[in-house]
Amino acid sequence: MAPWGYSKENGPATWHKDCPIANTGVRQSPIDLITTGQTCAKYDSNLKPVIVSYPAFSEATFLNNGHSVQFQPSAGNLSELSGGPLTKKYKFEQFHFHWGNNDSEGSEHRVNGKMYPAELHLVHWNSESPNFSSFQEAVGSNDPHALCVLGFFLKVGAENASLKPITDLLSKVKNAGSSVSFPGKFDLKAVLPETLTDYYTYDGSLTTPPLAECVKWIVFKEPIEVSTAQMEAFRAVDDGHGKPITGNYRPPCPLHTRTVAASFK
Numbered sequence: 001m002a003p004w005g006y007s008k009e010n011g012p013a014t015w016h017k018d019c020p021i022a023n024t025g026v027r028q029s030p031i032d033l034i035t036t037g038q039t040c041a042k043y044d045s046n047l048k049p050v051i052v053s054y055p056a057f058s059e060a061t062f063l064n065n066g067h068s069v070q071f072q073p074s075a076g077n078l079s080e081l082s083g084g085p086l087t088k089k090y091k092f093e094q095f096h097f098h099w100g101n102n103d104s105e106g107s108e109h110r111v112n113g114k115m116y117p118a119e120l121h122l123v124h125w126n127s128e129s130p131n132f133s134s135f136q137e138a139v140g141s142n143d144p145h146a147l148c149v150l151g152f153f154l155k156v157g158a159e160n161a162s163l164k165p166i167t168d169l170l171s172k173v174k175n176a177g178s179s180v181s182f183p184g185k186f187d188l189k190a191v192l193p194e195t196l197t198d199y200y201t202y203d204g205s206l207t208t209p210p211l212a213e214c215v216k217w218i219v220f221k222e223p224i225e226v227s228t229a230q231m232e233a234f235r236a237v238d239d240g241h242g243k244p245i246t247g248n249y250r251p252p253c254p255l256h257t258r259t260v261a262a263s264f265k
Protein backbone atom coordinates (compact mmCIF):
# COMPACT_ATOMS: atom_id res chain seq x y z
CA MET A 1 0.00 0.00 0.00
CA ALA A 2 1.23 3.47 -0.80
CA PRO A 3 2.65 5.18 2.24
CA TRP A 4 -0.01 6.89 4.30
CA GLY A 5 -1.05 10.46 3.62
CA TYR A 6 -4.15 12.63 3.53
CA SER A 7 -5.53 12.01 0.05
CA LYS A 8 -8.62 9.93 -0.78
CA GLU A 9 -6.41 6.96 -1.63
CA ASN A 10 -4.13 6.99 1.44
CA GLY A 11 -5.86 9.25 3.98
CA PRO A 12 -7.13 8.69 7.55
CA ALA A 13 -10.04 6.44 6.47
CA THR A 14 -7.51 3.99 4.94
CA TRP A 15 -4.93 3.98 7.74
CA HIS A 16 -6.59 1.02 9.52
CA LYS A 17 -5.38 -1.30 6.72
CA ASP A 18 -1.75 -1.01 7.83
CA CYS A 19 -2.59 0.22 11.31
CA PRO A 20 -5.60 -1.62 12.80
CA ILE A 21 -5.45 0.46 15.98
CA ALA A 22 -6.90 3.30 13.89
CA ASN A 23 -10.30 1.59 14.19
CA THR A 24 -9.85 -0.65 17.24
CA GLY A 25 -7.99 1.77 19.54
CA VAL A 26 -9.89 3.24 22.49
CA ARG A 27 -7.56 6.16 23.14
CA GLN A 28 -7.01 7.61 19.68
CA SER A 29 -6.28 11.25 18.87
CA PRO A 30 -7.32 13.88 18.00
CA ILE A 31 -10.67 14.41 19.70
CA ASP A 32 -13.35 17.08 19.76
CA LEU A 33 -12.93 18.96 23.08
CA ILE A 34 -16.49 19.45 24.29
CA THR A 35 -16.87 22.12 26.97
CA THR A 36 -20.54 21.73 27.95
CA GLY A 37 -22.99 18.88 28.47
CA GLN A 38 -22.54 15.25 29.45
CA THR A 39 -19.16 14.18 28.10
CA CYS A 40 -17.62 17.60 28.61
CA ALA A 41 -14.21 18.51 29.92
CA LYS A 42 -14.22 18.51 33.74
CA TYR A 43 -12.45 21.25 35.73
CA ASP A 44 -9.65 19.79 37.88
CA SER A 45 -8.33 22.28 40.46
CA ASN A 46 -5.25 20.10 41.02
CA LEU A 47 -3.93 20.82 37.52
CA LYS A 48 -0.90 23.10 37.76
CA PRO A 49 0.56 25.38 35.07
CA VAL A 50 2.75 23.68 32.49
CA ILE A 51 6.43 24.52 32.88
CA VAL A 52 8.70 24.68 29.84
CA SER A 53 12.41 25.36 29.78
CA TYR A 54 13.26 26.08 26.17
CA PRO A 55 16.68 27.70 25.78
CA ALA A 56 17.00 29.05 22.24
CA PHE A 57 17.96 26.24 19.87
CA SER A 58 21.28 26.83 18.17
CA GLU A 59 21.30 23.95 15.70
CA ALA A 60 18.27 22.37 14.07
CA THR A 61 16.94 20.85 10.87
CA PHE A 62 13.73 22.06 9.25
CA LEU A 63 12.22 19.26 7.14
CA ASN A 64 9.28 18.75 4.79
CA ASN A 65 8.54 15.02 5.24
CA GLY A 66 5.65 15.06 2.77
CA HIS A 67 2.97 15.11 5.45
CA SER A 68 4.10 18.05 7.60
CA VAL A 69 6.97 20.43 8.21
CA GLN A 70 9.06 19.59 11.24
CA PHE A 71 11.67 21.51 13.27
CA GLN A 72 14.09 19.13 14.98
CA PRO A 73 17.06 20.31 17.05
CA SER A 74 20.24 18.32 16.64
CA ALA A 75 21.69 16.42 19.58
CA GLY A 76 22.50 18.24 22.78
CA ASN A 77 19.21 20.04 22.99
CA LEU A 78 18.39 20.62 26.66
CA SER A 79 14.79 21.72 26.36
CA GLU A 80 12.50 20.28 29.00
CA LEU A 81 8.85 20.12 30.00
CA SER A 82 7.27 19.44 33.40
CA GLY A 83 4.32 20.48 35.55
CA GLY A 84 0.73 20.47 34.37
CA PRO A 85 -0.64 16.92 34.62
CA LEU A 86 2.85 15.44 34.38
CA THR A 87 4.70 13.65 37.15
CA LYS A 88 7.96 13.32 35.23
CA LYS A 89 10.32 15.57 33.23
CA TYR A 90 10.05 15.32 29.45
CA LYS A 91 12.64 16.13 26.81
CA PHE A 92 11.76 18.14 23.69
CA GLU A 93 12.05 16.14 20.44
CA GLN A 94 10.52 18.22 17.62
CA PHE A 95 7.68 20.50 16.65
CA HIS A 96 5.50 20.38 13.54
CA PHE A 97 2.22 21.71 12.24
CA HIS A 98 -1.16 20.60 10.85
CA TRP A 99 -3.12 22.96 8.62
CA GLY A 100 -5.98 23.22 6.11
CA ASN A 101 -6.45 24.91 2.75
CA ASN A 102 -8.76 27.55 4.15
CA ASP A 103 -9.23 29.29 7.49
CA SER A 104 -12.23 27.17 8.51
CA GLU A 105 -10.30 23.92 8.77
CA GLY A 106 -6.85 22.62 9.61
CA SER A 107 -6.54 21.89 13.32
CA GLU A 108 -6.64 18.30 14.56
CA HIS A 109 -8.31 18.96 17.89
CA ARG A 110 -11.60 20.86 17.79
CA VAL A 111 -13.43 22.86 20.46
CA ASN A 112 -17.18 22.17 20.44
CA GLY A 113 -16.78 21.12 16.80
CA LYS A 114 -14.91 24.28 15.82
CA MET A 115 -11.68 23.79 13.88
CA TYR A 116 -8.91 26.37 13.84
CA PRO A 117 -6.89 27.01 10.65
CA ALA A 118 -3.85 25.20 12.06
CA GLU A 119 -2.37 23.46 15.09
CA LEU A 120 1.21 23.44 16.39
CA HIS A 121 2.46 20.27 18.11
CA LEU A 122 5.45 20.33 20.46
CA VAL A 123 6.54 16.70 20.89
CA HIS A 124 8.34 15.49 24.04
CA TRP A 125 9.32 12.13 25.55
CA ASN A 126 9.60 11.03 29.18
CA SER A 127 13.29 11.28 30.00
CA GLU A 128 12.94 9.80 33.49
CA SER A 129 11.56 6.40 32.60
CA PRO A 130 13.72 3.35 33.41
CA ASN A 131 12.23 1.62 30.33
CA PHE A 132 13.63 3.79 27.53
CA SER A 133 16.29 6.37 26.87
CA SER A 134 15.43 7.82 23.46
CA PHE A 135 12.40 9.18 21.63
CA GLN A 136 12.20 6.20 19.27
CA GLU A 137 12.33 3.75 22.20
CA ALA A 138 9.65 5.78 23.98
CA VAL A 139 7.31 5.56 20.98
CA GLY A 140 7.72 1.80 20.87
CA SER A 141 7.45 1.31 24.64
CA ASN A 142 3.68 0.87 25.17
CA ASP A 143 4.08 3.19 28.17
CA PRO A 144 0.78 5.13 28.38
CA HIS A 145 2.57 8.41 28.95
CA ALA A 146 5.83 7.82 27.06
CA LEU A 147 5.18 11.02 25.12
CA CYS A 148 3.67 14.38 25.92
CA VAL A 149 2.53 16.61 23.08
CA LEU A 150 1.62 20.26 23.66
CA GLY A 151 -1.01 21.45 21.18
CA PHE A 152 -1.53 25.11 20.33
CA PHE A 153 -4.27 26.32 17.99
CA LEU A 154 -3.31 28.89 15.37
CA LYS A 155 -5.79 31.56 14.33
CA VAL A 156 -5.52 34.28 11.70
CA GLY A 157 -4.74 37.76 13.01
CA ALA A 158 -1.60 39.80 13.44
CA GLU A 159 1.68 38.58 12.02
CA ASN A 160 3.54 36.41 14.50
CA ALA A 161 7.07 37.81 14.62
CA SER A 162 8.29 34.87 16.74
CA LEU A 163 7.11 32.34 14.13
CA LYS A 164 8.33 34.43 11.17
CA PRO A 165 11.73 32.67 11.03
CA ILE A 166 9.79 29.42 10.57
CA THR A 167 7.12 30.63 8.11
CA ASP A 168 9.82 32.45 6.09
CA LEU A 169 11.62 29.12 5.71
CA LEU A 170 8.62 27.23 4.29
CA SER A 171 9.42 28.24 0.72
CA LYS A 172 12.87 26.66 1.16
CA VAL A 173 11.32 23.24 1.93
CA LYS A 174 8.57 23.36 -0.69
CA ASN A 175 9.50 19.97 -2.09
CA ALA A 176 8.69 16.87 -0.03
CA GLY A 177 11.82 15.30 1.35
CA SER A 178 13.69 18.59 1.35
CA SER A 179 15.28 19.96 4.50
CA VAL A 180 17.44 22.90 5.46
CA SER A 181 19.62 23.46 8.48
CA PHE A 182 17.96 26.19 10.46
CA PRO A 183 19.99 29.39 10.15
CA GLY A 184 20.88 30.94 13.49
CA LYS A 185 19.04 30.56 16.77
CA PHE A 186 15.34 29.91 17.25
CA ASP A 187 13.50 31.00 20.38
CA LEU A 188 10.51 28.66 20.73
CA LYS A 189 9.60 30.13 24.12
CA ALA A 190 8.80 33.45 22.41
CA VAL A 191 6.17 31.70 20.28
CA LEU A 192 4.16 30.53 23.27
CA PRO A 193 1.84 32.53 25.52
CA GLU A 194 3.61 33.65 28.73
CA THR A 195 1.32 31.74 31.04
CA LEU A 196 0.59 28.10 30.23
CA THR A 197 -2.23 27.83 32.74
CA ASP A 198 -5.40 27.18 30.71
CA TYR A 199 -5.44 23.83 28.92
CA TYR A 200 -7.35 20.60 28.27
CA THR A 201 -5.56 17.33 28.98
CA TYR A 202 -6.36 13.69 28.18
CA ASP A 203 -4.76 10.36 27.31
CA GLY A 204 -4.42 9.81 23.56
CA SER A 205 -2.22 8.73 20.69
CA LEU A 206 -0.04 9.88 17.83
CA THR A 207 -2.40 11.41 15.24
CA THR A 208 -0.47 9.78 12.37
CA PRO A 209 0.57 6.17 11.81
CA PRO A 210 1.65 4.19 13.82
CA LEU A 211 -1.05 5.94 15.97
CA ALA A 212 0.71 4.64 19.10
CA GLU A 213 -1.43 5.11 22.23
CA CYS A 214 1.35 6.59 24.33
CA VAL A 215 0.60 10.30 24.46
CA LYS A 216 -0.40 12.56 27.34
CA TRP A 217 -2.07 15.37 25.39
CA ILE A 218 -2.09 18.96 26.64
CA VAL A 219 -4.08 21.31 24.35
CA PHE A 220 -4.02 24.99 25.26
CA LYS A 221 -7.17 27.07 25.23
CA GLU A 222 -5.59 30.30 23.93
CA PRO A 223 -4.78 30.27 20.20
CA ILE A 224 -1.56 31.71 18.80
CA GLU A 225 -2.11 34.41 16.14
CA VAL A 226 -0.45 34.26 12.72
CA SER A 227 -1.09 36.44 9.68
CA THR A 228 -2.95 35.38 6.54
CA ALA A 229 0.37 35.49 4.69
CA GLN A 230 1.91 33.14 7.25
CA MET A 231 -1.04 30.74 6.87
CA GLU A 232 -0.72 30.90 3.08
CA ALA A 233 2.96 29.95 3.37
CA PHE A 234 1.98 26.57 4.88
CA ARG A 235 -0.46 25.96 2.02
CA ALA A 236 2.35 26.19 -0.56
CA VAL A 237 4.28 23.24 0.91
CA ASP A 238 4.17 20.20 -1.40
CA ASP A 239 3.21 16.63 -0.48
CA GLY A 240 5.62 14.77 -2.76
CA HIS A 241 3.01 14.15 -5.48
CA GLY A 242 3.38 17.63 -6.95
CA LYS A 243 0.42 18.91 -4.94
CA PRO A 244 0.38 21.24 -1.93
CA ILE A 245 -0.39 19.64 1.45
CA THR A 246 -3.88 21.00 1.84
CA GLY A 247 -5.20 19.34 4.93
CA ASN A 248 -2.85 17.20 6.99
CA TYR A 249 -5.28 16.78 9.87
CA ARG A 250 -6.95 13.60 11.11
CA PRO A 251 -10.67 13.87 11.92
CA PRO A 252 -11.70 13.54 15.59
CA CYS A 253 -11.79 10.04 17.13
CA PRO A 254 -14.30 8.53 19.60
CA LEU A 255 -13.70 9.39 23.27
CA HIS A 256 -14.78 5.90 24.49
CA THR A 257 -14.49 5.81 28.29
CA ARG A 258 -11.94 8.64 28.47
CA THR A 259 -12.51 11.88 30.33
CA VAL A 260 -10.97 15.21 29.44
CA ALA A 261 -9.72 17.41 32.28
CA ALA A 262 -9.59 21.19 32.10
CA SER A 263 -7.20 23.29 34.17
CA PHE A 264 -9.66 26.21 34.07
CA LYS A 265 -13.34 26.78 34.82
Ligand SMILES: NS(=O)(=O)c1ccc(C(=O)NCC(F)(F)F)cc1
Binding pocket: 121, 123, 136, 139, 149, 205, 206, 207, 208, 209, 210
Ligand atom coordinates in the same frame (compact mmCIF):
# COMPACT_ATOMS: atom_id res chain seq x y z
N1 LIG B 1 0.80 14.62 15.34
S1 LIG B 1 1.48 14.02 16.67
O1 LIG B 1 0.52 13.14 17.32
O2 LIG B 1 1.98 15.10 17.48
C1 LIG B 1 2.85 13.03 16.23
C2 LIG B 1 4.08 13.21 16.88
C3 LIG B 1 5.18 12.43 16.53
C4 LIG B 1 5.06 11.46 15.53
C5 LIG B 1 6.25 10.63 15.17
O3 LIG B 1 7.34 10.89 15.64
N2 LIG B 1 6.08 9.60 14.34
C6 LIG B 1 7.22 8.79 13.92
C7 LIG B 1 7.40 7.63 14.86
F1 LIG B 1 7.69 8.12 16.06
F2 LIG B 1 8.36 6.86 14.42
F3 LIG B 1 6.26 6.95 14.96
C8 LIG B 1 3.83 11.28 14.89
C9 LIG B 1 2.73 12.08 15.24
Ligand SMILES: [Zn+2]
Binding pocket: 096, 097, 098, 121, 207
Ligand atom coordinates in the same frame (compact mmCIF):
# COMPACT_ATOMS: atom_id res chain seq x y z
ZN1 LIG C 1 0.99 16.55 15.08
